[in-house]
Amino acid sequence: MTAVQTAPVSRIRVPSRSVAGELRAIKIVWQRELIRFFSDRLRILTSLVQPFLFLFVLGTGLSQLTSGGTGGLSLRTFLYPGILAMAVLFTAMASAASIVWDREFGFLREMLVAPVRRSSIVIGKCAGGATVAAFQGVIVIAIAGLVGVPYAPGLVLGVFGIQLLLAFTITAFGVMMSARIKQMQSFMALTQMLILPLYFLSGAVFPASNLPTWLSVLNRIDPLAYAVDPIRRIVFSHLTLAPAVRQRLDAGMTWGSWRVPTLLEVGVVAAIGAVLLAIAIAEFSKTD
Amino acid sequence: MTRTAVATTRLTKRYGEFEAVRGLDLTVEGGETFGFLGPNGAGKSTTISMLCTLVTPTGGTATVAGHDIVRERDEVRRNIGLVFQDTTLDGYLTAEQNLRLHAGLYGVPKSELGDRLRQVLDMVGLWDRRGSKVNTFSGGMKRRLEIGRGLLHSPRVLFLDEPTVGLDPQTRSSIWAYIRELKQAEDITIFLTTHYMDEAENCDRIAIMDHGRIIALDTPEALKASVGKDRVRIDTDDEKAIALLAERFGLEATASEGAVTFFVEQGEKFVPTLFGEFPLPIRAVNVARPSLDDVFMSYTGKTMRDAEATAGQRSRETIAKLRGMRR
Structure with a gap:
């Protein structure tokens, strides 16, 4: 057994509360997410399976049926913007789920008893989830060349920015749910139930114009649609297409007959993210 | 401070x-x-x-x-x-x-x-x-x-x-x-x-x-000093023994964990007396200086393990009651 007699009696130092302390807490929680993500290579790999499956298997297979409908554009290229959103969606949700694991394995308690604001912990967690998800997004951006999309700086930066924002909003949503849903099984079941409808309704796999009214309405109230549309707009602005084809495949988000500007769409995603984050903080600030 | x-x-x-x-x-x-x-x-x-x-x-x-x-x-x-x-x-x-x-x-x-x-x-x-x-x-x-x-x-x-x-x-x-x-x-x-x-x-x-x-x-x-006395545990016929101990020696005994326990000063010296005068068969005897378990026992009349059993029982009852309330 190691002896400690050599160590002098430590004096008591009680750190004081400060903004710097809160920022440090945010940073440390964020860092933990990154450490954990990058040490889990299997997770990096598995969360990429689904986007690639959609893009190459579904995209290639279905193109036999739809070659007329895309006006000569490869179905894979059409699906690509939706896949950019999808990569982020799944990873961000998995990050948020880790808070449920943290609760089950007890680590959440270590964070919740710390003398920092709960908001710092929730913000750190969301920022961590967003970073990790955006990293997955970058991998999907990197394969643009495989589906005939050019690597233009404006495209890469624009798409990355929206992915980051979307990732933050999705993580905030997941963290908010994890405040109430304490069992992993229930959490998984609920996210499975929510994610696919959100994804299908968002217009990620089909153009959101000329839809039946019911589908059109559902598409407009799906928050994910406000991230998918601007990504598609950016990607399509870098493709050379016949005007008629562009009109059909990238009609864009409309409210009535009004074309919603990209900035407003991004604003909608940001606003939803902010509200979800606020709810998540409020939920985690409660005690028994 | x-x-x-x-x-x-x-x-x-x-x-x-x-x-x-x-x-x-x-x-x-x-x-x-x-x-x-x-x-x-x-x-x-x-x-x-x-x-x-x-x-x-x-x-x-x-x-x-x-x-x-x-x-x-x-x-x-x-x-x-x-x-x-x-x-x-x-x-x-x-x-x-x-x-x-x-x-x-x-x-x-x-x-x-x-x-x-x-x-x-x-x-x-x-x-x-x-x-x-x-x-x-x-x-x-x-x-x-x-x-x-x-x-x-x-x-x-x-x-x-x-x-x-x-x-x-x-x-x-x-x-x-x-x-x-x-x-x-x-x-x-x-x-x-x-x-x-x-x-x-x-x-x-x-x-x-x-x-x-x-x-x-x-x-x-x-x-431990507050207990003062030594603890004697005997393995015998529980219920009769408790009554007999009270009657013959004026001792307050309790039954727990399958044995009869009582506290007495100078336990070693008491054992021969007990064997001489006790009418029931004694299968085993154990004398010990007071431990914290005895302290617990002298204050509550039960051992820690008994207490845990009843606490477990109590929480099961509480849970059952809560379930009943929900219905």
Whole structure:
């Protein structure tokens, strides 16, 4: 057994509360997410399976049926913007789920008893989830060349920015749910139930114009649609297409007959993210 | 700063109809090792949770390191270290990463962190394993790391909730060795709970808790002296024996764990008398100097294990009742 007699009696130092302390807490929680993500290579790999499956298997297979409908554009290229959103969606949700694991394995308690604001912990967690998800997004951006999309700086930066924002909003949503849903099984079941409808309704796999009214309405109230549309707009602005084809495949988000500007769409995603984050903080600030 | 580490006044916590802690009055001085002893379900963990601001009391007040546990929650948290009953380490991080994370959350100055990290890891004997993932650690190593982590931010009061529960006897005694060494190295108050009698001997003072109340509070020596008499356990025909002991010797005996127990002065000398005059067959006899278990028994009339059985029974009944209410 190691002896400690050599160590002098430590004096008591009680750190004081400060903004710097809160920022440090945010940073440390964020860092933990990154450490954990990058040490889990299997997770990096598995969360990429689904986007690639959609893009190459579904995209290639279905193109036999739809070659007329895309006006000569490869179905894979059409699906690509939706896949950019999808990569982020799944990873961000998995990050948020880790808070449920943290609760089950007890680590959440270590964070919740710390003398920092709960908001710092929730913000750190969301920022961590967003970073990790955006990293997955970058991998999907990197394969643009495989589906005939050019690597233009404006495209890469624009798409990355929206992915980051979307990732933050999705993580905030997941963290908010994890405040109430304490069992992993229930959490998984609920996210499975929510994610696919959100994804299908968002217009990620089909153009959101000329839809039946019911589908059109559902598409407009799906928050994910406000991230998918601007990504598609950016990607399509870098493709050379016949005007008629562009009109059909990238009609864009409309409210009535009004074309919603990209900035407003991004604003909608940001606003939803902010509200979800606020709810998540409020939920985690409660005690028994 | 006040030298009183923990002070409670009529501290109470009820969950619905069930009163887990009933009006606790308690003062722990700075530098003390204070033990909370009692069966599972006696209210020890609830009390610790209240003192650590994890649970809000339903009545009474308490201060920790001079700060009110309800109104100055963050101040209290900054002044305490906490080791839970269940592990709260991140198994996917290394020992050092776990400690660095803790330091970040508790605002340990970066300039001091390197030295402190080394000091704490040396103290719990894990410096060589600092780069290993916590998942690869044994139960005892995890517990030691948690104790080290609880100390990292140099708290005034360290709360240890059942620090050795679920560990093998050898690991238990090594954890205690670390705790004793720790007392030499740090100017700290230790507040711990345990339901192992032998461990309570390590404390400066002990509060014995049962049914949410403190039933005795003193040094282990004083508590044992208060029993005064030796404990005699005989294996015989229980019910008749209790009546006979009262009738012939004026002794108050109780039946527990399949034996009849009573307290008598100079137990060794009493045994021959007993054998000479007792009409029932005695299959076995055991005489012992008073232990803390006897203290518990003399105050409650039952052993700790009996108490745990009824506490378990009680909580099952409470759960059943709650289920019934929901229907």
